Amino acid sequence: MALPGVHGIHHIALICSDYQRSKRFYCDLLGGTVIAETYRALRKSYKLDIAFPGFELELFSFPAPPVRPSTPEAQGLRHLAIRVTDLAVAIDYLQQRQVVVEPVRIDELTGNRFTFFPDPDGLPLELVECPA
Incomplete structure (x- = not known):
């Protein structure tokens, strides 16, 4: 249930x-x-x-506030994932604004392209390409 x-x-x-x-x-x-x-x-x-x-x-x-581990494999919130229709456009937008973006990976289970970037406190944020 x-x-x-x-x-x-x-x-x-x-x-x-x-x-x-x-x-x-x-x-x-x-x-x-x-x-x-x-x-x-x-x-x-x-x-x-x-x-x-x-x-x-x-x-x-x-x-x-106390500092909390924020790498994707630390206990607690692993990351916040944001759906985007075009990963390359989103990455370009962030990089033009001096945001460090990790290399693009492919999810072995879904086949979706994704990447990570940090928020100002190092919280891992993920972009997942999900075409409309």
Whole structure:
């Protein structure tokens, strides 16, 4: 039996080390649209809700958050994968903006082309080519 009523991911939540830098990365570079931005004074924390096609991202800031391992094989969140229709165009876009992108690989199970690049805190982000 499956969890009743599931029909997709609502949001993904990230805690960043530099709120303004991560806000620029996810909104200006990756093209997310701000839904809401809230400063929570008691927690000295921002919460930024960002819309992307098919999901939302919650970006949090906290004073001095602990560092977490972020390589793809570390425990916890392995990576966030983003569907793109043309991998070469997406890679070119990122590289023109000085984002380091790994060499393209082929998923041995699906045959999809994919690559990884880091967010400002080193969180592995994946681009997966899924033609429309």
